[in-house]
Amino acid sequence: MTLTAYMVSAAALVSTQAPAPAGAEAARSPFVERLRMLAQLQSLNADLLSRDSATAVLQTLCARRDPNAPPIRARRxxxxxxxxxxxEVRRELGAAPDEPVIHRRVELLCGAEILSRADNWYxxxxxxxxxxxxxxxxxTPFGVAVQALRFQRRTLTSRLLFTPLPTGWETRVAADFDLASPPPADVLExxxxxxxxxxxxxxxxVEVYTNQIFTR
Structure with missing residues (x-):
């Protein structure tokens, strides 16, 4: 189901329930919290699939939290x-048997928050x-260092590691999701x-995105 379909289904489901509590109580609703995480996760996934630079996507996310945030940095x-x-890398990149390959593993940070970990063979x-x-x-993040190449990103696989709401949730009542669903450490690959x-x-x-991608 697409993100748009998710949100339409959510609106329809919420409209069939009893009036939601106002203010802080509504913000604490486990169903609303699950829906919020689902929307953020699907939005991030869509952004990554549509952009050539994952670093640029994370920089945008970081700037939304703090307009004065420093550039995303890569911790080796x-x-x-x-x-x-x-x-496998040699086959995927068409590298010659004797062509050097460097493996660089980093954590990409927005301030002190680790948004993703990336293994990069180049x-x-x-x-x-x-x-x-x-x-x-x-x-410097890899995408920033090589941006002069005007590179293009080709996604091989995209896998959700966390599902805040299970398949078929849109046909059930919000009360079915009264229990909180805390995210695991890693939520997207x-x-x-x-x-x-x-x-x-x-x-x-190979990029793994952490639960720090969720806004509070």
Whole structure:
């Protein structure tokens, strides 16, 4: 079901219920809270699917919370080598057997909040020397560092890791959702490749978005 359909169904369901409590009580309703998280999750997923830069999507989300927020930054994490993953990356990117592949794992932060974790395998030979220097020496997000390539994002898979409301919820009464549904640590996963406008792939990504993407 599309986000628009979800919201139409929600409106129809709410209209059939008894009048909702006003003010703070309504804001504390578990059903309203679940619906709010569902809308935010579907909106983020749609934005990621329609944009070439995940960093730009997260920057927009961060700026909505605080117009004076600093740029999204990438905090480097230690990476454990995985030969099977590397073989998959080489196939996906069309890399030669002896072509160097760099694995960069980061947390993308809005202030102190971790919005996502990303594993990024990329081919340094397909980037400029300046881009490689930036990636090796700074906390600049990958999408920002390589933006001069005018890259395009091709999503391979998009998977919800959290469903605030189950399938068929729109046919049930709001009272069925009186229990809170706290989100897990991770709520959304994307796998994607980045390529230049002429179709040359240079990066494969696995991104996991955390429950910090939800506004309070």
């Amino acid at each position: 994490l230690v990476v454990t080598a995985n030969p099977e993953q590397l073989a 081919l340094p030979s397909r980037l400029t020397a300046g881009m490689n220097h930036t990636l090796n020496t700074t906390d 994307h796998r994607a490749v980045l390529q230049t406008p002429d179709g040359h792939r240079f990066s494969m990504l």
